Amino acid sequence: MTNLYTIGEVSRYMNISTKILRHYDHLNLLKPCYISPDTKYRYFSYDQLFIIDVIRYLNKTLLIPLEDIKNILDENKDYDKLLTFLESHKEQLDKKIAAIEYSKQLTDSMISDIKELKKSPKKIEIYEQYLMSRNFYYLELNTSIYDIDKYVNRHITNITNIDITEHNTMCLLFSLSEYMKTKNLNVKGFGVFSEKKIPQLKFKNLREGRYINQSFIYSEENTMSAINNITKYADIKNMKLDDTAFLVSKMVDLSVSSKYDYLMELQIMHHM
Structure with a gap:
């Protein structure tokens, strides 16, 4: 059969696997020009070698999906x-x-x-720090800190935004007054800091000012201890604390193997 090539020959000539050629056939992207009724061998014409090369270029170089390539090749050139x-x-x-x-x-x-x-x-300590104004976009929650992993989604589409201010940083919100009253620590929100508006997320502006910070290795109990430590520190210094506490950490810390090895920073704004 002049100018006809078996699927194995085409595979060798074009450096393309027979599996891919069969896939092209399955998609009706490139059908063999002849199938032997006796052997069921697939044969391709010489002209089809050019088409194979075009398909591969469109798919591998221009990253056009095979399904779209089929439409391009099938349609009239409009x-x-x-x-x-x-x-x-x-x-x-x-x-x-x-x-x-x-x-x-x-x-x-x-x-x-x-x-x-x-x-x-990093040092595990309480310290005061002046922080600039920050825009915080978050998902509103009301769940126990012991259940937070059911609700925190680090890959949420609205949060993985290229313009976020602090890459790989996340923040949890707590109500100081609620915790002091009930002694149950509920997470009120989860989000990121961003200069660009993130649609469908709630917004809170963190005012510029002085904050009391407590760094610590994460555990639910250590988080509550940090809140207690900061409130005691503020009482001794005769400082008034804002009601909202912010727990800041890395989205992912590859230097540790457990969430209980993560370094956290609790931030609460204060007034003299």
Whole structure:
């Protein structure tokens, strides 16, 4: 059979697996030009080698899905339709590039954090710090700190936003007055700091001012102890505390193996 090639020959010539060629066939993207009625062997024509190369270029280089390639090859070459498709595909590529760039920024942040931790291990202590105004976007919750892992979703679409101010940082909210009254610590919100508005999330502006901070290794009991320590510290210093306490930590800390090894920082604003 002149100018006909078995699937094995095409695989060798084009450096493409027979599995992929069969997949093209399954999608009706590239059907063999001839199938032997006796042996059921698939045969491809010489001209189809060109089509295979085009398909591979569109899929591997331009990252166009095979299903879309089928539509492109099947349709008449209408410039308007082709332009519309390519513009839409470019928009999808831009989103993927943005997502990869965001992942790279988070990775850079993790690298910096681990290098800094190796150089200057964090101290477990109470200290005062002046913090600038921050915009906090969060999901409203009302659940026990012992159940928080049921509700915290680090990959929530609205929160994984490329413009967030503090990459790889998350924050939990607590009501100081509620805790002091009930001695039960309920998480009132979970979110991130961001200069850009994050739709569908509640907003709270953290005012510029002086905060009393307590750093500690996480546990539910240590969190309550930190609140107690800060309130005692404020009483001794005759300071008035805001009602909202903010528990700040890394979204992910690859230097530890358990959430009970995470370094946390409790922040409560105070007034003299």
